[in-house]
Amino acid sequence: MDAFPKSLLDGYRSFMSGRYVEERARYRTLAEEGQKPQTLVIACCDSRAAPEMIFNARPGELFVVRNVANMVPPYEPDGQYHGTSAALEFAVEGLKVKNIVVLGHGRCGGIHAALAPDAEPLTPGDFIGKWTTLLKPAAEQINANSAMTAGERQTALERISIRNSLANLRSFPNVATAEKQGKLKLCGAWFDISSGELWVMDNKSGDFIRPE
Amino acid sequence: MDAFPKSLLDGYRSFMSGRYVEERARYRTLAEEGQKPQTLVIACCDSRAAPEMIFNARPGELFVVRNVANMVPPYEPDGQYHGTSAALEFAVEGLKVKNIVVLGHGRCGGIHAALAPDAEPLTPGDFIGKWTTLLKPAAEQINANSAMTAGERQTALERISIRNSLANLRSFPNVATAEKQGKLKLCGAWFDISSGELWVMDNKSGDFIRPE
Amino acid sequence: MDAFPKSLLDGYRSFMSGRYVEERARYRTLAEEGQKPQTLVIACCDSRAAPEMIFNARPGELFVVRNVANMVPPYEPDGQYHGTSAALEFAVEGLKVKNIVVLGHGRCGGIHAALAPDAEPLTPGDFIGKWTTLLKPAAEQINANSAMTAGERQTALERISIRNSLANLRSFPNVATAEKQGKLKLCGAWFDISSGELWVMDNKSGDFIRPE
Amino acid sequence: MDAFPKSLLDGYRSFMSGRYVEERARYRTLAEEGQKPQTLVIACCDSRAAPEMIFNARPGELFVVRNVANMVPPYEPDGQYHGTSAALEFAVEGLKVKNIVVLGHGRCGGIHAALAPDAEPLTPGDFIGKWTTLLKPAAEQINANSAMTAGERQTALERISIRNSLANLRSFPNVATAEKQGKLKLCGAWFDISSGELWVMDNKSGDFIRPE
Numbered sequence: 066m067d068a069f070p071k072s073l074l075d076g077y078r079s080f081m082s083g084r085y086v087e088e089r090a091r092y093r094t095l096a097e098e099g100q101k102p103q104t105l106v107i108a109c110c111d112s113r114a115a116p117e118m119i120f121n122a123r124p125g126e127l128f129v130v131r132n133v134a135n136m137v138p139p140y141e142p143d144g145q146y147h148g149t150s151a152a153l154e155f156a157v158e159g160l161k162v163k164n165i166v167v168l169g170h171g172r173c174g175g176i177h178a179a180l181a182p183d184a185e186p187l188t189p190g191d192f193i194g195k196w197t198t199l200l201k202p203a204a205e206q207i208n209a210n211s212a213m214t215a216g217e218r219q220t221a222l223e224r225i226s227i228r229n230s231l232a233n234l235r236s237f238p239n240v241a242t243a244e245k246q247g248k249l250k251l252c253g254a255w256f257d258i259s260s261g262e263l264w265v266m267d268n269k270s271g272d273f274i275r276p277e
Numbered sequence: 278m279d280a281f282p283k284s285l286l287d288g289y290r291s292f293m294s295g296r297y298v299e300e301r302a303r304y305r306t307l308a309e310e311g312q313k314p315q316t317l318v319i320a321c322c323d324s325r326a327a328p329e330m331i332f333n334a335r336p337g338e339l340f341v342v343r344n345v346a347n348m349v350p351p352y353e354p355d356g357q358y359h360g361t362s363a364a365l366e367f368a369v370e371g372l373k374v375k376n377i378v379v380l381g382h383g384r385c386g387g388i389h390a391a392l393a394p395d396a397e398p399l400t401p402g403d404f405i406g407k408w409t410t411l412l413k414p415a416a417e418q419i420n421a422n423s424a425m426t427a428g429e430r431q432t433a434l435e436r437i438s439i440r441n442s443l444a445n446l447r448s449f450p451n452v453a454t455a456e457k458q459g460k461l462k463l464c465g466a467w468f469d470i471s472s473g474e475l476w477v478m479d480n481k482s483g484d485f486i487r488p489e
Numbered sequence: 490m491d492a493f494p495k496s497l498l499d500g501y502r503s504f505m506s507g508r509y510v511e512e513r514a515r516y517r518t519l520a521e522e523g524q525k526p527q528t529l530v531i532a533c534c535d536s537r538a539a540p541e542m543i544f545n546a547r548p549g550e551l552f553v554v555r556n557v558a559n560m561v562p563p564y565e566p567d568g569q570y571h572g573t574s575a576a577l578e579f580a581v582e583g584l585k586v587k588n589i590v591v592l593g594h595g596r597c598g599g600i601h602a603a604l605a606p607d608a609e610p611l612t613p614g615d616f617i618g619k620w621t622t623l624l625k626p627a628a629e630q631i632n633a634n635s636a637m638t639a640g641e642r643q644t645a646l647e648r649i650s651i652r653n654s655l656a657n658l659r660s661f662p663n664v665a666t667a668e669k670q671g672k673l674k675l676c677g678a679w680f681d682i683s684s685g686e687l688w689v690m691d692n693k694s695g696d697f698i699r700p701e
Numbered sequence: 702m703d704a705f706p707k708s709l710l711d712g713y714r715s716f717m718s719g720r721y722v723e724e725r726a727r728y729r730t731l732a733e734e735g736q737k738p739q740t741l742v743i744a745c746c747d748s749r750a751a752p753e754m755i756f757n758a759r760p761g762e763l764f765v766v767r768n769v770a771n772m773v774p775p776y777e778p779d780g781q782y783h784g785t786s787a788a789l790e791f792a793v794e795g796l797k798v799k800n801i802v803v804l805g806h807g808r809c810g811g812i813h814a815a816l817a818p819d820a821e822p823l824t825p826g827d828f829i830g831k832w833t834t835l836l837k838p839a840a841e842q843i844n845a846n847s848a849m850t851a852g853e854r855q856t857a858l859e860r861i862s863i864r865n866s867l868a869n870l871r872s873f874p875n876v877a878t879a880e881k882q883g884k885l886k887l888c889g890a891w892f893d894i895s896s897g898e899l900w901v902m903d904n905k906s907g908d909f910i911r912p913e
Contacts, residue, residue, distance in 0.1 A: 068462045069477050070316055070376045074488055076332035077475050084330065085473045095325045096384055096471035100455040102324035104282055110364050112314035112340045113307045117295065117327045120288035128324045131343040133367055142402035148344040148360050151387075151408035152322045155345055158399035159386060164282045172308055174371060175363075187370035188451050190354035196363035203636040210634060212627040212649040216696035221645070225636040239400050250280045259308035260699065261297045263289050265281050272640035275684065276286055492886045493901050494740055498912055500757035501899050508754065509897045519749045520808055520895035526748035528706055534788045536738035536764045537731045541751045542720065545712035552748045555767040555792055556784040566826035572768040572784050575832035576746050579769055579810060582823035588706045594856045596732055597789075598795060612795035612875050614778035620787035663824050674704045683723045683732035687713050689705050700710055 088124055095125045102128040104164040105156040107230060109135045109147070113258045114170040128156050134175030135167055137200050137230040140237045141177040157239060161260070163249060164235060169227045170256040176222045179204045200226055228271050285290040300336055307337045314340040316376040319361070319442060321347045325380040325470045340368050346387030347379055348411050349442040352449045362449070369451060375461065377446060381439045382468040386435050391416045412438055439465040440483055512548055519549045526552040528588040529580035531573070531654060533559045537682045538594040552580050558599030559591055560623050561654040564661045574661070583662055587673060589658060593651045594680040600647050603628045623657075624650055651677040652695050724760055731761045738764040740800040741792035743785070743866060745771045749894045750806040764792050770811030771803055772835050773866040776832055776873045786873070793875060799885060801876075803866045805859045806892040812858050815840045864907050865890040 071143045085092070104117040105128045114120065116129055130152040137149055156162045178184065179197035184202065186194050197204075209216045231251050235241050243249035251265030255273050264273035297304070311483050317340045318328045327335070342364040349361055359441055368374045390396065391409035394416065409416075415437045419430045443463050447453050455461035465478030467485050476485035509516070518550050529552045530540045540546065540553055550699045554576040561573055580586045602608065603621035606628065621628075627649045655675050659665050667673035677690030679697050688697035721728070741764045742752045752758070752765055766788040773785055792798045800883045805812075814820065815833035818840065822830050833840075839861045867887050872879050879885035889902030891909050900909035 068376075068480050069464045069466070069488070070378070070462075072338070073316065073332045073334075073376075073378065074477075076334055076338075077488075081425040081473060084333070089473065092325065092473055099384070100324045100386075104285065110340050110342050110368070111468055112337045113304065114314045115327070115329045115334075115339075115341065117329055117338070118336065119292055121291040121296070122285075122288055122327075123325045124327070124330065126284070127327075128322050128397045129343050130322050131325065131341050131364075132365050136360070138358050138360075142404075143334065143405060146350050146355055146359075146408055146411070148348070148408060149405050150402065150581045151404040152343075152345050154399050154402065154404045155386060155390075155489075156322070159405075164285075166282070166285065172311070174312075174367065178367075178462055187366050188449075190352065190362065190366065190449075192359050192363040192366045193371075195356060196358055196360060199358070206634045206636055210645075212630055212652070213645060214695040216694055217645065217648070221634075221637060221641065224641065226471075228636070237400075237402075250282075252281045254281070258304055261293060261301065261304055265286075268280050270640055271638040274280070276289075492904050493888045493890070493912070494802070494886075496762070497740065497756045497758075497800075497802065498901075500762075501755060503757040504755055505897060508757070513897065516749065516894055516897055522808075523808070524748045528709065534764050535767050536736045536761045537728065539751070539753045539758075539760070539763075539765065541753055542760065543716055543816070544709045545715040545720070546709075546751075548754065549748045550708070551769050552746050553751065554746050555765050555788075557788050560784070562782050562784075564826065566828075568800060568831060569781055570774050570783075570831060570832055570835070571828050571900070572772070572774075575811075575827065575828040576767075576769050578823050578826065578828045579814075580746070581759075583810060583829075588709075590709065591707070596735070598736075598791060602791075611790050612873075614776065614786065614790065614873075616778075616783050616790045617789040617795075619780060620782055620784060623782070639886055661824075661826075674706070676705045683730055685717060685725065687792070689710075692704050700705070700713075 071099055077272060091124055100128070100160065102126055102160060102162060104128070104166060105130070105153070105162045106166045106168055107137060108168040109133065109170055109173055109175065111170060111173060114168070114256055119256055119263065128160060133193065133196055134173055134179070134200070134226055135230060136196070136226060137167070137168050137233040138199060139233045153234070153237065153240070157243060157249065165249065165251050167227045167230045167253045168256065169223045169253070171220065171223065171258050173223050176219060176226060178217060180208060180222060180264050200229065204230065224273055226276055227255060227266060272276050280486055291400050299343070303336055312337050312340070312372065314338055314372060314374060316340065316378060317342070317365070317374045318378045318380055319349060320380040321345065321385055321387065323382060323385060326380070326468055328380055331468055331475065334432060340372060340374060345405065345408055346385055346391070346438055347442060348408070348438065349379070349445040350411060351445045365446070368384065369455060369461065377461065377463050379439045379442045379465045380468065381435045383432065383435065383467070383470050384412050385435050388431060392420060392430060392434060412441065415441060436467055436485055439467060439478060495617070513547055523616070524549050524584065526550055526584060526586060528552065528590060529554070529577070529586045530590045530592055531559050531561060532592040533557065533597055533599065535594060535597060536590070537622070538680055540592055543567055543680055543687065552584060552586060557620055557651055558597055558603070558650055559593050560620070560650065561591070561657040562623060563657045564664065577661065581667060581673065588633065589673065589675050591651045591654045591677045592680065593647045595644065595647065595682050597647050597696060600643055604632060604642055604646060627653060648697055651679060651690060670688060724821065727760055727855065736761050736764070736796065737832060738762055738796060738798060740764065740802060741766070741789070741798045742802045742804055743771050743773060743805040745769065745809055745811065746804055747806060747809060750804070750892055752804055755892055755899065764796060764798060769829065769832055770809055770815070770862055771805050771866060772832070772862065773803070773869040773875060774868045789870070789873065793879060801870060801887050803863045803889045804892065805863045807856065807859065807894050809859050811829070812855060812862060816854060816858060836865065839865060860891055860909055863891060863902060
């Protein structure tokens with residue numbers, strides 16, 4: 066137990082004497098009745114982009130998958146382990162969420178890696194290299210554009226990755242069906258770490274727009 | 278944009294007028310200098326167990342993977358997509374985190390599914406079924422124990438899953454090496470949704486103990 | 490005189506009874522002593538992006554060229570008519586301006602035309618078609634990107650056009666020399682018609698950033 | 702971004718806290734629905750003669766070309782870059798403006814240059830020298846008149862330049878046709894920087910008269 070990070074224990078004590086006090090009854094109810102989140106958020110692991118903070122969410126509101134670059138692999142019923150697909154299945158069929166939000170963000174390290182396909186693998190397993198091949202065709206198109214700056218290429222691929230995840234979500238037959246039946250809405254959003262701005266995707270055009 | 282959940286937009290506005298104001302300078306610095314989290318947390322998607330809330334973390338502190346039942350698959354450098362392994366590689370080799378915390382919790386739906394192997398698949402793809410085979414041997418042992426109640430079996434497997442993830446983390450050669458060199462600490466914790474209690478794993482015995 | 494648009498005459502009368510009264514002495518001085526603007530602005534003809542309004546400028550402050558899509562052709566001392574080059578020469582050598590600002594904006598019709606090279610010419614002279622060939626290589630790269638939305642392609646080319654104009658400005662030997670000597674600064678900015686936001690170009694990276 | 706003129710940033714902030722607040726809804730509508738200006742103004746770059754100020758115009762009202770001495774070159778479908786002709790084509794055929802106003806002004810530096818043909822070129826490219834040859838025959842006639850003062854010659858050529866631009870506008874077949882069909886009106890005006898007076902051209906006689 067000595068190994069447990071002191072900063073996390075300190076944080077836990079703050080939680081218990083602060084936020085938990087307000088939410089005590091809610092936690093109790095959520096434990097007894099089970100969770101009923103309305104929304105699945107697919108977000109990035111980045112330490113600066115926690116969905117609960119950005120959406121000021123209370124316990125029980127958001128079912129959250131977090132992986133590098135908020136990606137959804139395409140539907141592959143091949144009997145392999147698919148962590149994101151498993152969470153998606155659980156959220157849509159088990160919890161009957163009403164919304165799926167893919168949340169991307171600026172300065173994403175995973176997107177940065179996708180734009181540097183010739184970088185040295187971080188380990189011999191090259192898990193990041195393989196994972197970011199989900200964005201390979203889009204990254205190649207972006208990299209072919211010599212007139213865009215490095216920053217513009219990064220932002221463009223961050224937004225493409227969100228649309229890519231949404232397209233892959235729709236490759237799951239149950240997701241596509243639920244959306245067609247009006248039982249499920251799919252949305253995208255992009256968070257600017259530097260300014261705190263949230264940009265919401267317009268479902269028709271795919272453009273990102275600041276709300277209100 | 279009409280499709281975007283109103284509750285999330287409202288939450289975002291609360292964030293911007295509240296917490297963001299306090300953290301504005303921190304976000305700006307985190308954007309300019311990049312993230313430098315000390316800790317990777319592997320947690321569950323469950324809407325009641327957000328690590329940032331439980332550890333009262335500020336932006337930039339926790340790099341967070343969330344999948345069903347906070348699992349880590351074993352090291353498999355097979356060229357397939359491995360979202361959790363990619364995040365692990367990025368955290369350890371790219372960000373040089375000093376701690377990895379596997380955070381489980383009570384009333385976990387993924388653990389519940391692992392204890393019901395004959396349940397109907399949620400979709401023909403059966404992604405949850407496949408994902409929870411990572412816990413199959415442990416679940417079978419637990420299910421064979423007729424003297425434990427359903428609640429005890431659930432809690433037992435939740436804690437086994439944390440130890441399982443820690444063992445699988447050590448199957449990654451770079452993780453094992455970094456731990457041996459004292460550069461990386463691996464820990465476990467389990468959060469009781471009903472009471473708000475955090476139980477921390479003793480690294481020697483594997484037991485879960487309430488801190489302090 | 491009957492042909493003169495009534496709305497403009499009405500506007501002129503408002504000017505005379507309003508703003509002109511405040512600026513009367515200033516106009517008089519500017520007439521007697523000549524203009525001494527510090528800044529040349531190269532802007533678009535668009536009716537929604539007048540630089541004097543965006544920069545709240547007083548008479549005498551901005552020397553303004555306006556053409557379709559705020560373009561600067563490259564240095565071509567070929568004896569042809571070059572309206573923009575003539576204005577540039579006059580501003581830099583005659584008026585000794587200290588700054589040149591290239592001001593682009595969102596929803597630019599000229600950029601839209603550049604991204605539709607196969608559109609029917611508006612007249613047999615095809616002046617817009619020829620004028621926008623200044624952006625042809627950049628427009629082709631942008632159009633090759635199937636993962637960007639039409640809106641994203643438009644914004645990207647609007648910003649590339651600003652950088653293009655800045656690069657072409659530097660192809661004029663006198664501009665390049667004055668910049669090297671520290672007598673002249675070159676900058677870019679992009680105005681969002683919808684939100685009123687001004688994005689200023691970072692001279693090192695070429696990225697557009699919101700000031701302050 | 703450090704290079705961006707502080708006076709312009711200050712002016713932008715004044716705009717945002719002042720005029721923009723009044724025009725916010727208008728800008729939003731103009732962004733969504735596109736610009737529909739009724740009038741193309743061909744004006745001079747001079748910092749003292751901004752058409753939006755003189756005509757107290759709101760965003761979206763005036764499509765504005767500005768070059769040295771408010772000139773329109775004759776119709777030359779020769780495949781060269783013609784910035785003014787491109788803007789004219791876009792305004793008449795793309796935006797279907799109903800009016801074209803050529804706006805000259807007193808103390809015009811371009812007209813002054815046209816009256817001094819033997820002056821040293823400002824740069825080896827001599828772009829001003831070439832540009833003002835559009836007025837060469839008229840300037841020679843004026844210079845031949847020894848009875849006019851320098852000031853009178855200046856004002857005379859300023860007004861001739863307006864009539865010249867109007868004649869050149871009519872050399873564009875589409876402009877001439879639209880005017881004949883009553884779809885387009887062509888007008889001239891001259892602004893006295895010193896007194897703020899606007900003089901409007903009588904279309905029959907070509908004389909400049911003060912309105913009302």
